Amino acid sequence: MRLTTPAGLASRAVLGAAISGMVLAGSLAIVVAIATAGGMILSAYGSDLLGFVRITPPRLFWPIVWSLCALGATGLFVRAIVRTVRTERAAFLEGASPLSETEIVETSSIDSAVERLARQVGIPTPTVRIDSAATPLAYTTYRPDAPLVGAGRDETPVIVLSTGLVETLSQSELSAVLAHEIAHIANDDLRLITVLLVPLVAAETLAEDEGSTSNVFELCGHLLSFVASIGVGVFSRGRELAADRAAAVMTGEPATLASALENLDESSTSKPTTDLRDHARSTNAINVLPTLGPANSGTGLRSTHPSLETRLDQLRSLARD
Template identity: 45%
Template sequence: MRLTGSIGIGVRALLAAGITGVTLLASAYVTIVFAAATIMFVAMQLGPFEFTETGFLWTLVIAAIPVLPCFAVVISHAIRLERLELLEGTVPASEIDADAIRALEAATTRLATQFDITEPEIRVRSDATPMAYTTTQPTDPVIAVRRRGSPVIVVSRGLVQTLSSDELEAVLAHECAHLANDDLQFTSWLLVPLFAAEFLSDEDDPWRLDPLGWALTSVALVGLGVFSRERELAADRGAAEATGNPGALASALERLADRRYRPSTDFRHARSTNAITVMPTLGEEGDLGGLRSTHPPLEGRLEALRSLAAE
């Protein structure tokens, strides 16, 4: 079964692409201006070069030639490093001899058939904190026009120990619904502007003394959130339809929302990964509300699931 989106989903996707596209252009422009200013400063120190508007424009053009490719390489490398970090410390489920893990693999095979997707690999983290997320291999294309790559669903031992079998299947169905909706592919496009904005911001600046980087990152988050919030609701609907048990996903979400089960450390960039997790998982960053939130409010998700159960 393939999940189809409404016209509203298409509008959201276009709006998200527009917002993040502007962020990417702004980030590239800021980088080029900084490089051009550096070149002009060095030229003025070494020779009789004088600052003029025409000279600065030509310097921008000259700076863009090496800067833009280097900028693209740096962003691409950062994304691949994060993918590598997402899989670091995980092991294939096939290497774990446990009944619960065997059940997860069987459920994934069944759900992949229902959603008409290539069966994703299941990998397991040793973390005691319950978490589940979908990513791709570091060697896969950073962005792709068509569905490509090798999706991986990562679950933690804490998730397996915390949720019931029905709840675990519902969480897996949620992640498979993301894959069926091509959310991972589109999100990979939206993450490029976000990473570009993060490249210009100081993540260790709690006082927001870097207003430009913070502003660009916030705008990129708005663009990502415009798309991802609705896709989370769509994935919830898909999971409920695939399992025939909306209540299982609802109880899983409520359990995972418990503060006792939230991670105390950031194992990856919160801003750039929450769009493909079943719940915001990274404490304060994951709890950003309003336009910058990547997930809808929990109560809204639960109410939607209750409506499905009542139908």
């Protein structure tokens, strides 16, 4: 059951996909160019060597070598992207324990709320895990062994709640946050955002050292990363507002989600940032609040979340209707 209004979000989805598609094409073009250049250098030395031993290769021999170099480099590049995404998924679940293995007293209420909300929107009940982080976090991710892109609808996502979030919110506010995350699942947001994150990961793979521009390829990698993050932001901000609207409809209490967002925002700014994950690309795109600080929430092109004021205004409007 989809809870979004496709017509209203179609333009954002198309624009985000177009930007990310261009970034992925650019990243692959750079990899192919590097590999082909390497093949040409190899052919220059190889021609001299073959000429020394009086061997004349067929006319298409070296172009085939260049093509094989490009194909091999592309394969290695794709493999690196897959490994990065799966490593990050594993990091998002590292230290997160099943509800049955935690000491929080809200276990039964969380279980019942998730089951009720999932049944309400007609999706399989997602798994819930608890992270011991003191920073309030609520995000959804796939298991590391799930398909990289386009995980099937039978692939059950995992909702992760931090101890800090559970301790900060009341039961009704916690249910509203869970409704927000379940709305993301019902709207296929997790699957779609993963598709858009692949070009970002690809671009960042070209420029592994942050801030380093030692050559033209790293410079291109940084530029492509910047553009890719714009595409992710354009898409993600719309989906966050849609998930807020859906959560308000599911719970029938827009004011409760508004209260939860305000409490989480205050708690997030007052706690140290040591609990934030080093690799937060995917988490940041589907967390109920941005995990990377104010720069990722607001009106900036790269912001993954709308400003808190925008979200609260929407919820207040829904409460008045």
